[in-house]
Amino acid sequence: MELSITGLSNSGKTTLFNALTGAGIEVSPVITTDTRPVFKSVNVPDDRIDYLSTLFRPQKTTYTTIKYIDFMGFAKGETKRNRQIAELIKDSDAIVNVVRAFESGTVIHPMESVDYMRDIIVFESELILMDMELVENRLTRIEEGEKKGKKANQKEKDILIKCQKALSENRALRELDFSQQELLDMRHLQFVSIKPQLIVVNTDETTDSAGNLKISERVRNEFIKDRKNIEVITLSARVESEISQLPPDERAGFLKEMNIEKPAFYKVIESSYKLLGVISFITVGEDEVRAWTVKNGSNAQQAAGRIHSDIEKGFIRAEVVSYNDFVMMVGESGGRLPSDYMSVLKSKNRLRLETRDYIVKDGDIINFRHAK
Ligand SMILES: Nc1nc2c(ncn2[C@@H]2O[C@H](COP(=O)(O)OP(=O)(O)OP(=O)(O)O)[C@@H](O)[C@H]2O)c(=O)[nH]1
Ligand SMILES: [Mg+2]
Missing domain, CATH: 3.40.50.300 (P-loop containing nucleotide triphosphate hydrolases)
Structure with a gap:
């Protein structure tokens, strides 16, 4: 910006x-x-x-x-x-x-x-x-x-x-x-x-x-x-x-x-x-934790495009957890990040599998699944 x-x-x-x-x-x-x-x-x-x-x-x-x-x-x-x-x-x-x-x-x-x-x-x-x-x-x-x-x-x-x-x-x-x-x-x-x-x-x-x-x-x-x-x-x-x-x-x-x-x-x-009507979504991982901005109202596929046009083009699904749910999960895991945190999130129904039309919310932590 x-x-x-x-x-x-x-x-x-x-x-x-x-x-x-x-x-x-x-x-x-x-x-x-x-x-x-x-x-x-x-x-x-x-x-x-x-x-x-x-x-x-x-x-x-x-x-x-x-x-x-x-x-x-x-x-x-x-x-x-x-x-x-x-x-x-x-x-x-x-x-x-x-x-x-x-x-x-x-x-x-x-x-x-x-x-x-x-x-x-x-x-x-x-x-x-x-x-x-x-x-x-x-x-x-x-x-x-x-x-x-x-x-x-x-x-x-x-x-x-x-x-x-x-x-x-x-x-x-x-x-x-x-x-x-x-x-x-x-x-x-x-x-x-x-x-x-x-x-x-x-x-x-x-x-x-x-x-x-x-x-x-x-x-x-x-x-x-x-x-x-x-x-x-x-x-x-x-x-x-x-x-x-x-x-x-x-x-x-x-x-x-x-x-x-x-x-x-x-x-x-x-x-x-x-x-400007912008919000941030987040990507996480051992290599990088990163905030990205998108226009409020953008869908998951458009958000993927902020990262790379290939991810936008090959978009399959977005795995989404809200920041608050993520923090809760960490709290419930004794304040530590479980090594298999994705399955922990899934088992607690905190991970959502969203399609391209999903409207991204401020603070969403997103993992994009895409065809290579
Ligand atoms: N008393 C007072 N003086 C201020 C304030 N803000 C800026 N100044 C003074 O006003 C003068 C101009 O400030 P600048 O920040 O250079 O203003 P500018 O808009 O960048 O000026 P140009 O680039 O020349 O157009 C300086 O002497 C500042 O110290 C303020 O809040 N109070
Ligand atoms: Mg000046």
Whole structure:
């Protein structure tokens, strides 16, 4: 999964990137104009994988990963600069829009005052504007081609007109329903307002949890309303980046002191998973214990395809046990993993043999049987 951390200049993007990745990049009140993005992948923490790994003692333990991207910020009306950012966003699964709510005399705001509601709207308008430009250029090109006698791709034209209508009503493309086929047909168009968006309001370190909650509520009531594929969380990027610099054994105490329930690291991952509708399933064995992500609603055969296309093609059955049932079985076996754990699971009716149409659940431990 790839998440682009973006937003207006000086909103705290790099500070959040540091908090999420521990990258320790220098931040400053000077607006970044560096045109080189920074990438960093982090493991998605998963207690289930930790536990299974202690049981199986595999040669390799693999968590799912998130790749975060940090880049310069958007500026209102600066099409060329914004296009450069869009180029990067188009390959990400979602956008993390960092919005400034913290006051500071030294950090200049590109729009000269701190107003997070305005900035959310400005950012949304920039995305919509960019997509509108794309749609219109494309339609013009198609029409020119038609004049010269070239036959237009009607499917593409229909999609473009559908998008144009929504964009002209000031609606982001993420709010529209597209069929699987339409999504395939429009993949080359690379829109940005189609990306799911996680709004992260970056609040003052002095804002308490009640204050943070109030801000989230306001964004929900005044902006998100019935918009789709968009969520909001609040945090103080500065505090969070300090937390990420602490030695692990000091973190819990600091979190308690700051009255922070969950560090940003978890909050951003959890919200992004929810926003993107992804869940994890697990494979186990002496060679590897591993978490995999799939779209919620995927069937067993599609899940097999995440591992290898051969397993998807040769799919026969999936042997499935839920994580909780697995833990129970271990408990009943005296806290140890029986060497013949598959037959133990079977004898306790905890192992299910599922067909390709089975809808995979979060935390399913799956062994795929497939033809070679
Ligand atoms: N007081 C306060 N300052 C913050 C907070 N978050 C970021 N800053 C400061 O704001 C300035 C800009 O932070 P960055 O993280 O570099 O912001 P950015 O969005 O990456 O900026 P650009 O890349 O230049 O667009 C730095 O001086 C930070 O220390 C915060 O929560 N509170
Ligand atoms: Mg930055």
